[in-house]
Amino acid sequence: MTLRVYNTLSRTKEVFEPVHPGKVGIYLCGPTVYDRAHIGHMVGPVIFDTIKRFLVHAGYDVTWVVNITDVDDKLIKRARERNVSMEEIARENTQDYLTNLKGLGVDQIDQMPRATESMGEIIRFTQALVDRGYAYAVEGDVFFDVSKAPEYGKLTNRTVDALQGEGGEAASKKHSSADFALWKSAKPGEPSWDSPWGPGRPGWHIECSAMSHHILGETFDIHGGGLDLVFPHHENEIAQSECCHGRPMARYWLHNGLLKRAAAGKVGGRAEREKKTADGESLTLEQIQQATAEKESRSAGAGGLAAMIERFGGEQIRFFLLRTHYRSTVVFSDEALTESSAALETFYRFFERYQRVTGQSFYDLPIPRTRTAGELAPGTDPLLLEVQRYRTGFLEKMDDDFNSGAAIGDLFELVRLLNKHVDKHQLEDAAQPDPTHVAALGTGARALRELAALLGLFLHPRPAAPATADAERPLVARLMELLIELRAAARQRKDFATADRIRDALGDLGITLEDRKGGTIWRQL
Ligand SMILES: [Zn+2]
Numbered sequence: 457m458t459l460r461v462y463n464t465l466s467r468t469k470e471v472f473e474p475v476h477p478g479k480v481g482i483y484l485c486g487p488t489v490y491d492r493a494h495i496g497h498m499v500g501p502v503i504f505d506t507i508k509r510f511l512v513h514a515g516y517d518v519t520w521v522v523n524i525t526d527v528d529d530k531l532i533k534r535a536r537e538r539n540v541s542m543e544e545i546a547r548e549n550t551q552d553y554l555t556n557l558k559g560l561g562v563d564q565i566d567q568m569p570r571a572t573e574s575m576g577e578i579i580r581f582t583q584a585l586v587d588r589g590y591a592y593a594v595e596g597d598v599f600f601d602v603s604k605a606p607e608y609g610k611l612t613n614r615t616v617d618a619l620q621g622e623g624g625e626a627a628s629k630k631h632s633s634a635d636f637a638l639w640k641s642a643k644p645g646e647p648s649w650d651s652p653w654g655p656g657r658p659g660w661h662i663e664c665s666a667m668s669h670h671i672l673g674e675t676f677d678i679h680g681g682g683l684d685l686v687f688p689h690h691e692n693e694i695a696q697s698e699c700c701h702g703r704p705m706a707r708y709w710l711h712n713g714l715l716k717r718a719a720a721g722k723v724g725g726r727a728e729r730e731k732k733t734a735d736g737e738s739l740t741l742e743q744i745q746q747a748t749a750e751k752e753s754r755s756a757g758a759g760g761l762a763a764m765i766e767r768f769g770g771e772q773i774r775f776f777l778l779r780t781h782y783r784s785t786v787v788f789s790d791e792a793l794t795e796s797s798a799a800l801e802t803f804y805r806f807f808e809r810y811q812r813v814t815g816q817s818f819y820d821l822p823i824p825r826t827r828t829a830g831e832l833a834p835g836t837d838p839l840l841l842e843v844q845r846y847r848t849g850f851l852e853k854m855d856d857d858f859n860s861g862a863a864i865g866d867l868f869e870l871v872r873l874l875n876k877h878v879d880k881h882q883l884e885d886a887a888q889p890d891p892t893h894v895a896a897l898g899t900g901a902r903a904l905r906e907l908a909a910l911l912g913l914f915l916h917p918r919p920a921a922p923a924t925a926d927a928e929r930p931l932v933a934r935l936m937e938l939l940i941e942l943r944a945a946a947r948q949r950k951d952f953a954t955a956d957r958i959r960d961a962l963g964d965l966g967i968t969l970e971d972r973k974g975g976t977i978w979r980q981l
Contacts, residue, residue, distance in 0.1 A: 459514065461678075462783060462857045464686060464709040465611055469857055474677045475707060479517050481676035482508065483668040483706070485685055486522040486568065488660070489549035490530035493556045493761050495773070495788065496715040502774050502912075503712050503782040503858070504680050505562040509910050510854050515826055523667050524550055524570045527657050532646055542647050546572070552762070559765040560774045561912045567671055571663045574670065575649045578658045581666040581700060582638045582651075590699040594629040596641030596654040600661075602634040605695040611709065612687045636692055638662045661692035665705070669697065679706035682714055712782045718789035771918060772797040778860040778911055799868075803914060806871045810901050813883045814894060819917045821898075821905045827851070830906045832899065839877050843900045846870045850907045860911060867907060874900045940969070940976045 459472040474480050484504045487497055501522065508520045526546035535542040550570075557565070571578070582598055585591035590604050602608050626637060637659040642648030648655035658666075668676065674697070681690060690709065697705035765773060776796040780786045807818040824830030832847065834840035850866040853859045874897060878884055881893040908914045939958055946954040959969055968979050 457851060457855050459855045460857055461708050461710060463707075464711050470708065472708065474516065475675055478515070480511050480519070480678065481672035482518065482520045482678040482680065483664070483672055483676060484520070484522045484679075485664055485681040485689065486524050487549075487553055488525040488528050488530060489546050489553060490528065490534045491549060493549070493553045495761055495764060497553070498556060498560055498562075498761070498773070499715050499777055499782075499786060500680060500682055500712050501557055501562045501565075502560055502777045503860075505564045506778060506860060506911055507678075507680075507710075507858055508564040509912060510858065513826055513830075513910055515828075519566050519672065520564055521567045521569065521668065521671050522565050523664060524553075524568055525660060525663060526550065526570050526572050527647060528660065543572075546570075556761045556765065559762065559770040561770055561915065569667045569671065571658060571667070574663065574667050575658070577670045578662055578666040579639075579649075579651050581669065581696070582658070582662055584700050585638065585696060588700065590696075591638055592631065593639075593653045596639075596656060597626055597629055597637060598639035598653055599630050599635040600638055600692065600696060601631060602636070602695065603632060605699050607698065608695050609691065611691045611694055614687065614691065636661065636688065638696070661689055662696055664689070664693050665696040665700070668693075668705070669701075674701040675704050676706055678708045678710055680710045680712070683711045684714060686711055710782075713780070713785040715786040715788050718787050718792065768793055768797060769918065771913060772800060775800055775864075775911075775913060778913075779864055781857075781859055781861045783857075802868065802871055803908075804918065806875060806904075807914070809875070809878055809884065810897070813878060813889065814898060817917070818901060818905065818914070821902050823909045824902070824906045830903065832903065837896055839873070839896045840899055842873050843870065843903050846873070847903050847907060854910065863907075864911070867904065870900070870904050870907070874904070936967070936978050940978065943969070944976065 460469045641656045846866045853863040883889040943958040
């Protein structure tokens with residue numbers, strides 16, 4: 457099995473070969489913390505969290521870095537509006553971001569450098585570009601000279617005259633409109649850091665070049681981000697880093713699709729393209745797309761992401777995001793999320809079944825940490841041969857540019873197979889189920905646990921639903937309990953005619969009853 461990844465730089469799927477054998481460095485552009493996180497912010501982290509899990513399982517020693525931009529025009533503006541310090545805005549929103557990452561099971565990040573804590577590296581990087589003739593200073597501002605970067609535009613197939621959209625006072629200091637700011641001089645009252653060019657703050661692009669270099673080196677393996685960052689952000693990062701070091705910044709550029717609310721208007725229409733900023737400056741198409749994606753994501757997370765996690769569950773949202781291939785647009789709606797959550801019930805039901813058969817929790821099964829450790833020795837056992845087939849299928853799909861959406865299909869197949877095995881050998885009902893079949897079920901369940909863990913799913917028992925007052929429970933649930941009780945009473949007094957009548961009548965309504973060791977459960981088909 458060979459891992460192949462789609463590289464935006466070459467626009468093809470390439471065989472993955474890390475710079476240093478056995479090691480992988482990943483840099484993902486993180487949030488600008490001027491506001492609360494929304495679900496759109498979580499697409500990248502969930503995907504790269506999964507990518508890291510998959511690479512570790514494949515045997516790599518992985519370092520994953522996500523930066524925090526905690527100094528920026530938007531933060532300064534927000535601080536003014538609320539009459540608090542920029543640090544306070546950054547602190548609140550970083551905390552919110554971290555809480556939401558945790559809620560979605562994103563816990564694989566190794567380092568989260570903050571721009572304000574990386575000023576030394578940022579200033580040194582900027583100075584190096586000035587020294588080498590790639591940047592120039594004008595009255596306290598420093599700009600990157602795009603005309604000096606022969607390969608500029610290679611990520612997005614663009615010509616040098618593409619506008620950066622950077623306007624305001626600084627625009628008049630630039631040699632060319634295509635140049636972009638590395639360092640911005642501070643206006644009175646703005647937060648600032650001392651630099652060789654006077655007090656100021658860094659531009660956004662240079663932060664990522666400096667922080668990724670500091671932690672991962674001159675050339676690292678994977679640089680990730682949302683599709684909205686390809687231009688100008690990533691194009692500019694490449695120009696800065698490659699001009700500074702004279703070698704490629706990252707081998708593979710991976711971009712995740714954005715989240716779009718279902719039935720949202722088209723992006724980039726004529727009216728949108730003609731939009732202008734308040735100071736009359738034209739926006740680039742990318743900026744409009746970015747703003748629109750942001751707006752849609754934001755409205756999709758109405759009430760805050762934390763409220764959404766509370767309502768739907770972190771695992772449900774994570775599962776929903778991973779069902780779409782990471783390069784595609786995630787079309788979001790409450791209905792789609794509800795439907796996707798319902799599909800997860802298939803797994804939870806199986807875990808309950810597994811516990812009834814084996815007396816053990818699915819969540820206590822050990823998780824094989826590597827491919828080799830998880831390999832099965834099926835021999836001639838027909839069940840295990842099938843399990844092995846789905847495990848291989850799952851890993852092959854993930855090897856093909858992390859196609860989690862398709863791989864999830866194999867998880868469903870695996871559960872179907874294991875359920876069939878339980879039914880066929882009556883493992884739940886027999887007084888003394890055949891230990892060989894129970895053992896095979898255990899091996900199959902362990903494979904399911906291994907593969908689901910690669911997606912960061914089913915790692916912990918889901919939190920119990922909050923105890924609901926009886927009066928608030930759906931009427932149907934209460935009526936069903938009554939019918940089940942009446943049927944049990946009928947059976948006890950050997951009135952099988954009544955018991956069967958209840959069962960058959962429910963069957964006509966599409967409701968099945970299943971008698972278990974611990975009582976009867978019902979299901980609507
Ligand atoms: Zn970045």
